[in-house]
Amino acid sequence: MGIIGIVNYGCGNIQSVINAIEFLGYEFRIIENEEQLFSCQKVILPGVGSFDYAIDALHSKGLFAALQEWSKVQSNQLLGICLGMQILCSGSDESLENKKGLSLVNAQVLSLSKKVQDDEKIPHMGWNEIMLSDNKVFSKECGKHDYYFIHSYAVFVNNEKHSLAKTVYGDVLFSSMITNGENVYGAQFHPEKSHDNGLNLLKDFIVNA
Amino acid sequence: MLKHRLIAVIIVRDGQVIQSEKFKHTNVIHYDAFHAVEAFNSWSVDEIVLLNVSKSHSSQNEFLEIVKHVSKTCFVPLTAGGYVDSVAYGSSLIFSGADKLVINTLWQSDIETAHELSKKFGKQCIVASIDVKMNNQNLKEVHVNRGSVNIGQNAAQWAEFCEKNGAGEIFFNNIDHDGNRKGYDLETISKISKKVKIPLIAFGGVFSWKHMLEGLNAGADAVAAANIFHYKEMATKQAKRYLLKHNIKIRN
Numbered sequence: 001m002g003i004i005g006i007v008n009y010g011c012g013n014i015q016s017v018i019n020a021i022e023f024l025g026y027e028f029r030i031i032e033n034e035e036q037l038f039s040c041q042k043v044i045l046p047g048v049g050s051f052d053y054a055i056d057a058l059h060s061k062g063l064f065a066a067l068q069e070w071s072k073v074q075s076n077q078l079l080g081i082c083l084g085m086q087i088l089c090s091g092s093d094e095s096l097e098n099k100k101g102l103s104l105v106n107a108q109v110l111s112l113s114k115k116v117q118d119d120e121k122i123p124h125m126g127w128n129e130i131m132l133s134d135n136k137v138f139s140k141e142c143g144k145h146d147y148y149f150i151h152s153y154a155v156f157v158n159n160e161k162h163s164l165a166k167t168v169y170g171d172v173l174f175s176s177m178i179t180n181g182e183n184v185y186g187a188q189f190h191p192e193k194s195h196d197n198g199l200n201l202l203k204d205f206i207v208n209a
Numbered sequence: 210m211l212k213h214r215l216i217a218v219i220i221v222r223d224g225q226v227i228q229s230e231k232f233k234h235t236n237v238i239h240y241d242a243f244h245a246v247e248a249f250n251s252w253s254v255d256e257i258v259l260l261n262v263s264k265s266h267s268s269q270n271e272f273l274e275i276v277k278h279v280s281k282t283c284f285v286p287l288t289a290g291g292y293v294d295s296v297a298y299g300s301s302l303i304f305s306g307a308d309k310l311v312i313n314t315l316w317q318s319d320i321e322t323a324h325e326l327s328k329k330f331g332k333q334c335i336v337a338s339i340d341v342k343m344n345n346q347n348l349k350e351v352h353v354n355r356g357s358v359n360i361g362q363n364a365a366q367w368a369e370f371c372e373k374n375g376a377g378e379i380f381f382n383n384i385d386h387d388g389n390r391k392g393y394d395l396e397t398i399s400k401i402s403k404k405v406k407i408p409l410i411a412f413g414g415v416f417s418w419k420h421m422l423e424g425l426n427a428g429a430d431a432v433a434a435a436n437i438f439h440y441k442e443m444a445t446k447q448a449k450r451y452l453l454k455h456n457i458k459i460r461n
Binding site: 013015016019020022023048049050121122123124125126127128129146148149150151152168169190192193194195196198199 | 210211212213214250253255280281282283284285286303304305306307308329330331332333334377378406407408430431460461
């Protein structure tokens with residue numbers, strides 16, 4: 001299984017992810033630079049906060065280019081969570097300076113408030129369902145449960161084959177899980193805060209990816 | 210489809226879990242907050258709110274330790290607050306494992322700091338706690354500082370003010386209903402929910418599952434309770450069963 005890397009680039013609370021990995025009984029290593037990144041084959045990219053702040057933080061630690069390089073190695077497996085999933089995409093409505101994302105998945109991050117009806121609340125906060133497509137990493141069982149979401153921007157893929165799971169909020173259908181079809185995955189919800197089912201989903205990534 | 214949330218509130222005073230009645234602390238329920246969180250986590254509650262209501266500001270560090278300890282096994286969102294009076298302390302709570310911060314007095318005493326916390330961690334991380342109490346002219350007004358200071362504001366307008374200044378969610382309580390077993394202050398819940406676009410959590414006064422149903426029907430997005438969950442075995446499961454039976458969308 002190896003050691004699970006958890007990227008710490010100063011974007012919110014990584015403690016919850018650490019707690020979950022410890023609870024599942026796996027070893028982890030905090031990644032704060034390129035060298036540490038290349039010492040792990042399975043890496044979780046968490047993130048809470050704003051898109052621009054996250055992109056700048058990755059650049060300043062030299063992790064932006066490093067993540068792009070590291071991901072080219074097929075045996076390396078990446079899971080982005082929440083904002084960590086959004087920065088896998090090409091760009092975001094949230095960016096005030098039109099910053100580029102990691103562009104590991106061909107998708108855009110759009111503002112939910114522009115998409116939903118006026119009476120729907122923003123952020124999309126709480127437990128919601130996912131419609132999971134057949135895949136080799138996350139079991140069918142994962143698709144039968146609710147997960148904890150908290151976000152104001154959502155991911156829309158340019159090619160449906162990159163959408164791993166869909167979720168409905170109001171009358172908007174967005175991608176709640178994405179993949180590059182090979183070794184990069186993302187979850188919009190927080191598996192580390194989604195009770196037993198979230199822990200099982202993390203375990204699927206660790207064991208099967 | 211997005212589900213409504215069932216939230217367990219744990220009131221902590223000097224490290225112990227206590228029962229609150231009109232913001233007076235009647236008795237100790239647990240000597241250790243850790244066991245309360247563990248129970249709620251395994252009963253599949255949707256979120257846990259941990260409030261430090263100690264009398265003294267010096268309880269900050271002890272509370273931080275509690276958050277650190279309970280977050281280790283808390284795999285649902287954990288919201289923490291009480292004495293959040295600086296960016297530094299708010300950040301310490303987050304880095305100790307809290308997912309969201311409850312802010313109450315700060316909206317009145319130091320709006321800059323509230324702003325800054327919201328900018329640093331994002332709006333979704335900031336929960337504005339609003340407590341109202343009836344004054345002697347029969348008007349409900351917002352009180353801060355654990356209910357001790359009347360700031361003469363109307364709850365719905367105050368909620369809107371907090372929303373504009375960086376709150377991502379409202380946590381509402383009526384001190385006269387708190388621990389009083391007569392259900393939520395539905396009138397104010399309905400007014401707040403019409404005024405703001407952010408999610409609203411109803412708290413204070415639940416003595417039956419029907420009270421929760423009423424809170425949701427009045428416009429709350431999530432329902433919270435404290436005392437009742439401590440005194441019934443598997444209480445959160447019972448509550449969910451009741452709500453599901455009444456066609457409320459809630460996580461099973």
